[in-house]
Amino acid sequence: MTVFVPHKYQEYAIERIIDTEFIALLLEMGLGKTVSTLTAIDKLLNDYFEIEKVLVVAPLRVADDTWAREVEKWDHLRHLRISKVLGSADQRRKALAAEADIYVINRENVEWLVGEIGPTNWPFDTVVIDELSSFKNHQSKRFKALRRVRPKMKRVIGLTGTPAPNGLIDLWSQIYLLDQGERLGKTIGGYRDRYFVPGQRSGHTVYEWKQKKESEERIYEAIGDIAVSMKAEDWLDLPERIDRTVPIRLSDKAWALYKKLERDLLLPYADADVVASTAAVLSNKLLQMASGAVYDEDRGVKEIHDAKLDALDDIIEAAQGKPVMVFYNFQHSLNRIQQRFPYAKTLRKGKDGVEDIRAWNNDETPLLLLHPKSAGHGLNLQESSCQTVVWYDQIWSLEEDQQANARVYRQGQTRSVIILRLVAEGTMDEEVVKAIEEKAAGQEEMKQALKARIERVRDDA
Template sequence: MRFVPHQYQEYATARILGTPYIALLLEMGLGKTVSTLTAIDLLLNDYFEADKVLVIAPLRVAEDTWAREIEKWDHLRHLRISKVLGGAEQRRRALRADADIWVINRENVEWLVSEYGSKWPFDTVVVDEVSSFKNHQSKRFKALRRVRPFIRRLVGLTGTPAPNSLMDLWAPIYLLDQGERLGKTITGFRDRYFTPGARSGQIVYDWKQKKESEQRIYEAIADIVVSMKASDWLQLPERIDRIVPIKLSEKSRELYKKLERDLLLPYADADVVANTAAVLSNKLRQMASGAVYDEERGVKLIHDAKLDALEDIVEAAQGKPVMVFYDFKHSLSRIQERFPQARTLRKGKDGNEDIRAWNNDEIPLLLLHPKSAGHGLNLQESSCQTVVWYDQIWSLEEDQQANARVHRQGQTRRIVVLRLVAEGTMDEETVEALNRKATGQEELMQAVKARIDRIKSE
């Protein structure tokens, strides 16, 4: 296929060429992969400013997306790609292959750094979904940080321009400029732009932004960050977001209330900190979806109301494919039991075959977990117009990435995103937080505290 770049793609490519380290925060569907590959091709073969290029990506993206983009576009087909995947010996063989671009999954970054040490050979590195390096304590961040001085060019890509918290920016920006703009340490960054909030002893669980911190941070990184929104550049079909209220039966509602009360009352006169809030929220969301794990990891059933609602939605789709996002394993197993025709995406080559089958309307009901469906999946070629969130989640980033699997460049149909929200449950707080685009720990803790206060007043 002949590549005729959009204006924004030309701009993105030019910025990569002109900036040794840069973050392209291009919203989903803006074609950041082909823009980056176009720049890589020029750096390798026209400007001779790159010799060995490494791409670090989520596993499924490393397996499929980069190679598929090279095969797709005429001007890139001469590029040779080697996938550094599989077992250790298979990865070593891939590293020895004669190639232009080596692609590795992010879980093996630590291994790759240990293989080469100070003899790191990759002068140009692309970190696809650089937001996955936001944890400064993670092994992958620490490993890449060690070899950062040997890298002459670094490109960070992500489809989610706005992180859940400004705190998430420090580690990705450090990988770009080695601390030049936001500070050499996370401690210094916190002290400059945040004040301590909720804490337990000496451990701070929440940091509050200082006045004008957001503006000051963005001004500090503006010269090495390109941020674009799809709505500014693409005429995407309409996306309609709707809440499907799930009314529980009297019996189910009483059981939910009892379990909620038993769960929350021990905390009525105690502090709810981040770790307990996360556990409590998790249990309440499970119950809202119809089941909850007990102490022995058995499943206690509460209601089938969401399954019934999903059955109505599938019937209303009149044979068109439906995509469903779930968060809990027991939700997955219960959906599969009710809908034997449902499929999940497998790993590796089998997963690539599943993607092909979905895009050819051979899968009527596709069940996806947002963590595994967040990056690099092009699922917009099917005739699917209905996306269902069976379980509600807190992560704004995962929510945006998941919905963009079908509502992205290349989509020609209107998309309806339906959220199954059990009335009077934690589902309501979760969706409200997403609508406010506020999904940090403080939001989660306040939601749990609010439910504790309600139970105390009953």
């Protein structure tokens, strides 16, 4: 057990949760959103008697591990009873029937939960939405399900470090789940009309919404009374973080194959061709090739080069026995890394995954391979002596990039951390890293970067 001595910003966050019936904690990664929220919930349950039954909606791995582990970690929270509403339908029903203070469910089962209980019998007066940004799609089933039962909730707490990863257009549905449309409007249409103008469109279908002048200021002013925004750099005295690019030079043969696919959109092979039929497919194929392999039309793997594997070998050797964390994006990258380094581990699901986290934090795992989508939220992996994080594959998502890096570089880290990106020279890797560095990564940036590359290739032809 650990004694909880809150930082000043945590004291403020706890007070705001208690004083505000619906609130968004827009706290950056590493600021201890979970323990602050649990502390406020404990006070509301057991000191003020203002709430009775709490539901936490979270990403699956976070639901399975983080909330229960935080209760076990802190001495002032150990009396709280957690029931994990996970697993099969029968297991979920059993967990719902159990006596507990806090019920934790993964976001994929929100629709099931609302259907199982029904709006009329909804028992949870307090709902915590861990990673509020995962409800940014107003057309998603999970959003529509929570919207049905929102009037039954007395308190709503939304937690996220990245509320608008693709722009302020994402905010409406998140804020609606807090205040039922009081601040940004009752409908997404009204929100768009008020703060945005149509951009790219096809007939009546608008594919892009552009902010009106001063919209950002007006939106943040509208939600300011229910949003607590804090940046880690303003509050934490973290050790140094060093970001470096490791240039990877492709062999003449690999470079020729890369340029051929970029130019012709086709790599012919005897058994199955590699074909890029759309801009998105081409971007993905080029990133695969930059990392050393590419899928053909039959989902077979064509190996292109080993340059990144060789670079990773050098990095592991330079770490001198300290753990190394590697992020991959492609399954064939994972497979090839595991073939080169058989001792590498991945995070499993359920109880096995909890054991994997324990082993990593106790320096029992020398090389941990993670996918940014499955390891992006809620995992506390900073207790190991790892100081080296490697991005083997490059990704377009700024949100996933930030969340993934924060698994190690977060509150509790006492050592400097170096973030290394393996970047194949002259390839799409460079475009991705440029977008990430400019903090403008996303689907549109991918399309524009690819369009520019294709134009350059054609001009050189």
